[in-house]
Amino acid sequence: MSDFEAARLTVRLGAIVSNFRTVQRMAGPAAVAGVVKADAYGMGMPAVARRLAEAGCDTYFVARLEEGVALRPVVPGARIFVLDGASPDAVPALISNRLTPVLNSLGEIASWSAAAREMGSTLDAVVHIDTGMNRLGLSAGELGVLAEAAKRLDGIRVVLWMSHLACADDPDSKMNRLQLDRFQTALAMLPPAPASLASSGGVLLGKDYAFDMVRPGLGLYGGNSQPTKPNPFATVALLHGRILQLRQIDKGESVGYGATFHAARPTVLAVAGLGYTDGLMRVLAGRGKGAIGGVRVPIAGRVSMDLITLDVTDVPEGKRRVGDPIEFFGDTITLDEIAAAAGTAPYEILTAMSRRVPHVYEDAA
Amino acid sequence: MSDFEAARLTVRLGAIVSNFRTVQRMAGPAAVAGVVKADAYGMGMPAVARRLAEAGCDTYFVARLEEGVALRPVVPGARIFVLDGASPDAVPALISNRLTPVLNSLGEIASWSAAAREMGSTLDAVVHIDTGMNRLGLSAGELGVLAEAAKRLDGIRVVLWMSHLACADDPDSKMNRLQLDRFQTALAMLPPAPASLASSGGVLLGKDYAFDMVRPGLGLYGGNSQPTKPNPFATVALLHGRILQLRQIDKGESVGYGATFHAARPTVLAVAGLGYTDGLMRVLAGRGKGAIGGVRVPIAGRVSMDLITLDVTDVPEGKRRVGDPIEFFGDTITLDEIAAAAGTAPYEILTAMSRRVPHVYEDAA
Numbered sequence: 208m209s210d211f212e213a214a215r216l217t218v219r220l221g222a223i224v225s226n227f228r229t230v231q232r233m234a235g236p237a238a239v240a241g242v243v244k245a246d247a248y249g250m251g252m253p254a255v256a257r258r259l260a261e262a263g264c265d266t267y268f269v270a271r272l273e274e275g276v277a278l279r280p281v282v283p284g285a286r287i288f289v290l291d292g293a294s295p296d297a298v299p300a301l302i303s304n305r306l307t308p309v310l311n312s313l314g315e316i317a318s319w320s321a322a323a324r325e326m327g328s329t330l331d332a333v334v335h336i337d338t339g340m341n342r343l344g345l346s347a348g349e350l351g352v353l354a355e356a357a358k359r360l361d362g363i364r365v366v367l368w369m370s371h372l373a374c375a376d377d378p379d380s381k382m383n384r385l386q387l388d389r390f391q392t393a394l395a396m397l398p399p400a401p402a403s404l405a406s407s408g409g410v411l412l413g414k415d416y417a418f419d420m421v422r423p424g425l426g427l428y429g430g431n432s433q434p435t436k437p438n439p440f441a442t443v444a445l446l447h448g449r450i451l452q453l454r455q456i457d458k459g460e461s462v463g464y465g466a467t468f469h470a471a472r473p474t475v476l477a478v479a480g481l482g483y484t485d486g487l488m489r490v491l492a493g494r495g496k497g498a499i500g501g502v503r504v505p506i507a508g509r510v511s512m513d514l515i516t517l518d519v520t521d522v523p524e525g526k527r528r529v530g531d532p533i534e535f536f537g538d539t540i541t542l543d544e545i546a547a548a549a550g551t552a553p554y555e556i557l558t559a560m561s562r563r564v565p566h567v568y569e570d571a572a
Numbered sequence: 573m574s575d576f577e578a579a580r581l582t583v584r585l586g587a588i589v590s591n592f593r594t595v596q597r598m599a600g601p602a603a604v605a606g607v608v609k610a611d612a613y614g615m616g617m618p619a620v621a622r623r624l625a626e627a628g629c630d631t632y633f634v635a636r637l638e639e640g641v642a643l644r645p646v647v648p649g650a651r652i653f654v655l656d657g658a659s660p661d662a663v664p665a666l667i668s669n670r671l672t673p674v675l676n677s678l679g680e681i682a683s684w685s686a687a688a689r690e691m692g693s694t695l696d697a698v699v700h701i702d703t704g705m706n707r708l709g710l711s712a713g714e715l716g717v718l719a720e721a722a723k724r725l726d727g728i729r730v731v732l733w734m735s736h737l738a739c740a741d742d743p744d745s746k747m748n749r750l751q752l753d754r755f756q757t758a759l760a761m762l763p764p765a766p767a768s769l770a771s772s773g774g775v776l777l778g779k780d781y782a783f784d785m786v787r788p789g790l791g792l793y794g795g796n797s798q799p800t801k802p803n804p805f806a807t808v809a810l811l812h813g814r815i816l817q818l819r820q821i822d823k824g825e826s827v828g829y830g831a832t833f834h835a836a837r838p839t840v841l842a843v844a845g846l847g848y849t850d851g852l853m854r855v856l857a858g859r860g861k862g863a864i865g866g867v868r869v870p871i872a873g874r875v876s877m878d879l880i881t882l883d884v885t886d887v888p889e890g891k892r893r894v895g896d897p898i899e900f901f902g903d904t905i906t907l908d909e910i911a912a913a914a915g916t917a918p919y920e921i922l923t924a925m926s927r928r929v930p931h932v933y934e935d936a937a
Binding site for chain 2: 212213244245246249270271272273274290291292294311312314337339340341342343346373374376377380382451452454455456460461462463464465466476478480483484488489490508511512513514516529530550551552554555558559562563565
């Protein structure tokens with residue numbers, strides 16, 4: 208295999224550790240769990256989890272059961288919390304892989320309690336209280352039932368009460384204080400155990416929101432979950448495509464599918480080896496940018512499945528050659544910048560990354 | 573491992589074969605190559621290529637060198653054409669894996685010719701002539717040079733002259749006829765060899781565009797590349813998520829991140845186990861639909877990374893239970909419908925599919 212790569216995602220593992228430390232400073236003495244669902248936000252779960260474990264992280268969150276099963280051998284001694292919960296047919300795999308479910312309803316509490324009874328032992332669980340997200344978690348009604356009948360928790364050792372903020376990206380939203388109050392009220396009704404409310408956005412809301420554990424995802428990967436403020440996190444992910452071909456076209460010629468780009472002047476085009484199947488969303492056509500040596504260049508015409516064309520006319524000739532890298536996000540173009548161009552959030556920019564793009568890990572921060 | 577799955581992509585391999593036969597009928601006697609780049613448009617390259625080979629397909633297109641290397645052991649006897657071409661550092665891997673590059677410039681022709689000379693043998697190649705896409709391929713100027721100096725092809729056996737249509741999705745576009753004329757003019761200037769112009773959209777333009785080989789991608793996977801006309805292809809891909817939790821909320825309550833959905837009536841919500849990291853694009857919020865037993869239900873609030881919430885109030889109670897599947901595309905919701913809701917093309921809906929979603933293969937058409 209040659210070392211030719213049409214595109215490359217560079218992942219700075221050292222920067223992930225540095226972001227982990229930043230969260231420890233901001234949220235301490237609360238513990239910091241690593242959120243590594245969605246293949247560690249597209250960065251590659253095994254490498255990320257291993258490096259976080261070296262840095263002292265002993266608790267991980269995943270979404271799917273299958274993600275927990277894949278993570279178990281990577282961090283054999285750590286706690287793994289599975290957000291999807293414990294549907295009856297998931298119970299055997301949860302137990303055999305020593306995975307701790309996040310129980311989202313009285314029904315899941317009942318099936319986990321029954322599993323403990325059958326085993327004649329005690330099983331750990333996280334219990335998720337909904338405080339206004341209206342997605343997963345015990346509703347206010349279910350919370351009342353549980354508070355009245357703690358017997359429902361027989362055989363279950365609650366290692367964490369958790370909830371999830373809906374509007375943590377907006378520090379001015381009244382939802383934050385409302386959910387904080389509801390969570391504190393819920394905790395007062397329930398048997399004592401550690402508690403967790405904040406993911407990356409919640410960490411930035413301050414220590415009131417930190418409780419005993421915080422659960423950063425986006426922040427670990429360098430994203431800014433409160434776009435109105437400066438980003439406290441170091442850049443982790445850099446996406447580059449190589450120039451496969453340069454092409455000079457005349458004024459008036461069109462480019463790409465649908466011939467949507469028309470050259471307003473004699474134009475030099477660079478074709479780079481990545482496209483929307485690699486995660487450069489199609490919506491970036493006419494709105495997104497690349498960067499060559501720190502200089503931004505516009506995308507010309509539609510984003511293709513495997514290719515993208517840029518107008519590099521304004522880049523000096525010696526600085527644009529076949530084989531040269533073009534950055535799509537990284538040290539020049541932030542995740543916030545490309546997310547704004549795509550009309551989405553930095554989360555989706557990261558998780559859209561395809562496994563087709565080789566992931567190259569660097570130790571440096 | 574339990575058979576619990578939060579989401580599932582069903583791939584009907586029999587329908588892929590049936591679509592391959594449809595293209596044979598429409599384009600015959602032209603040969604039909606299988607385009608399996610981008611992990612066979614997200615369907616899983618190994619299973620798809622193996623099944624196409626059983627159906628008689630002996631030529632495949634991929635984009636990246638790495639894709640060709642992965643495909644070689646799957647179809648050991650077939651021709652594999654690599655669209656990215658033959659940059660100098662790709663040459664050794666191309667040769668050792670018996671991959672045929674699509675040469676996109678005089679520079680690539682020179683390096684491939686040099687490789688043949690060094691080996692003292694002849695190497696196969698496809699040569700790509702740009703006829704108006706202005707992406708990859710020999711420009712008009714380069715074509716003129718090549719036509720004057722066939723010696724540049726020394727050591728190269730051209731197995732295909734190819735070009736690519738920019739506007740084949742629009743049968744009324746004048747670009748189609750213009751590119752056809754330019755391609756015929758180019759062929760008349762060059763040494764005789766088989767020729768190819770049409771991918772799925774080109775197939776639908778009629779036999780004038782078929783030449784000796786057509787290269788369907790989207791059509792094989794059931795997509796309609798001319799959305800203004802009925803789709804001649806059978807449905808291949810079906811995406812389902814399971815209901816993880818049902819929740820009753822009051823009038824006025826909000827749902828999800830940013831609290832963007834407000835219930836206008838007492839509302840029943842279903843939370844399904846897939847999100848934008850699985851390929852259900854975030855832009856579908858407020859625009860996309862799911863389907864339960866053939867009945868469409870709207871997405872409520874934002875699409876989360878791992879979860880999606882739907883308003884199932886209007887589905888009869890017995891037909892919405894925890895564990896039930898919700899279709900996001902398939903037999904009820906076409907790729908065109910979800911692509912329109914997402915403001916994109918069906919291509920991106922398919923290639924956005926994540927490997928996190930288990931792929932389940934069915935033989936039926």
